[in-house]
Amino acid sequence: MDRNQITKWLKSPAKMAHKYSLHAVYFCTGCGIIEIPPVITTRWDAERFGVLPVATPRQGNLFMITGYVSLKTLKAIIRTYEQMPDPKYTVGFGSCPINGGMYWDSYNTIKHLDRYIPVDGWIAGCMPRPEAVFVGVTHLWTLIDKGKADGYLRYKRYYAAYRRNQEMLFGELQWPPLYPTEAEAEEARP
Amino acid sequence: MVTRIIQLLLSPLIALAVGVLFLGLSRKIIARIHRRYGPPLYQPVIDVIRMMSQRSISHGSLFELGVVLALAGSLVTVLFIPLGGTVICRQNPLAHGVLCPLSSSGGLLVVMYLMLFGPLGLALGAGDSANPNASIGVSRKLLLALAYEVPFLLVILAVMSHYRTISITEIVARQQESGWGVLSVPLSAVAAFLILPAMLGIRPFDLVSAPQEIASGPLAEYGGSYLALLAVQKGVHLFVVIALYVDLFLGGGVNLATFLVKMLVVFVAAEMIAAVLPRIRIESAVRFCWKWPTALALLQMAITVLSKSV
Secondary structure, three states: OOHHHHHHHHHOHHHHHHHHOOEEEEEOOOHHHHHHHHHHOOOOOHHHHOOEEOOOHHHOOEEEEEOOOEHHHHHHHHHHHHHOOOOOEEEEEOHHHHHOHHHOOOOOEOOOHHHOOOOOEEEOOOOOOHHHHHHHHHHHHHHHHHOOOOHHHHHHHOHHHHHHHHHHHHOOOOOOOOOOOHHHHHHHOO | OHHHHHHHHHHHHHHHHHHHHHHHHHHHHHHHHOOOOOOOOOHHHHHHHHHHOOOOOOOOHHHHHHHHHHHHHHHHHHHOOOOOOOOOOOOOHHHOOOOOOOOOOOOHHHHHHHOOHHHHHHHHHHHHOOOHHHHHHHHHHHHHHHHHHHHHHHHHHHHHHHHOOOOHHHHHHHHHHHOOHHHHOHHHHHHHHHHHHHHHOOOOOOOOOOHHHHOOHHHOOOOOHHHHHHHHHHHHHHHHHHHHHHHHHOOOOOOHHHHHHHHHHHHHHHHHHHHHOOOOOHHHHHHHHHHHHHHHHHHHHHHHHHHHHO
């Protein structure tokens, strides 16, 4: 540990712990997942930065979407994202979640992931090299430090808009809203 | 009285600190064997702080109480295990340096019962989450407990009948006088070392919390501060099992420092074996535990009983 980090640890231990213990839920969509095994195993060893894959969304705080997102996987992505405990960070990996990439004219993949769930950062490329994951992680550290990785707060504040976008795609959603929508909040108000 | 209160507070704290340190050490050892650099030694502490600061999602009151039961059971077990020190006066082991607050009561029998609290609490809590992965994990955990309890009980019976006592302090004192248990009951020591990974839940017996098969098993629905407490419980449980091994077979410790060094040796040996082995299935685990360790423990017990009766 750097000596100049000790004051930071004393000032905000939760924030620093979130920086150095990013337990990742790798959502294995598309071809991006093939870059993840070298990242977490011997060659690049992400564990030295505290990045570790976990098996369930309940235990993680970093959500990586590695590749194109078809309509069917988007449902699973939304449900996984909503199951993760706050604070949580989302990173889109590869060019497909950013703007559709090579699937720009596909009828069955979504083009902009950040219309449906909040995304804190992107790792661009097709494919990004494993080094790019580390660059992404260090950028995420800076964002967490400055308090700009606030995707989970944005999701809460603009939940009605996100939910509307999701419903435009799927029609009626099969799960109840995570946060009370405006109509329910109106009813609850005395 | 005052020393007793200090000991009651001190030994769980030592178990917490050393247990969490061992968790970090295990990740570092495995990383170095994989030719990686590995996380820093204090990485579990960072993880626990991070989990504590996350929002915790509960699935019912038993879900929360199971965690408390598991952690409390492990912490109470520490109080019955001597953590180094020499016995000067047999009649009153509390009068001097043995760091074991509840040495005068219970002994091995109580430790045997209390060590079941961890799996039981986790099973109760995970059962309340109604996750199918957690159910599979719980059934594997209880089956594995059944598998290692048989050789473990035989090992403890052999040790108890060799030293003719159930008091762990007494056993440690006898070993410091007349040679370690690993020399006087060698086959039991080997059997206990063979089931050590099953008791610790490390490879090749980490089938209970296998992340790739059953989404980390009983922990599947745990997150936030519950998961932090369970990580701490894992560390304390690790401390309890290895401390018991050192006390029964490696002659305890003259003081706390030598005790911890012996624990470190046992732990590093177990981890080095764990780092190079793959995970085995539950039926293979039960078959293994009921074959070699049980046979060795039975043989040692027969030898002990026959040599004592002659």
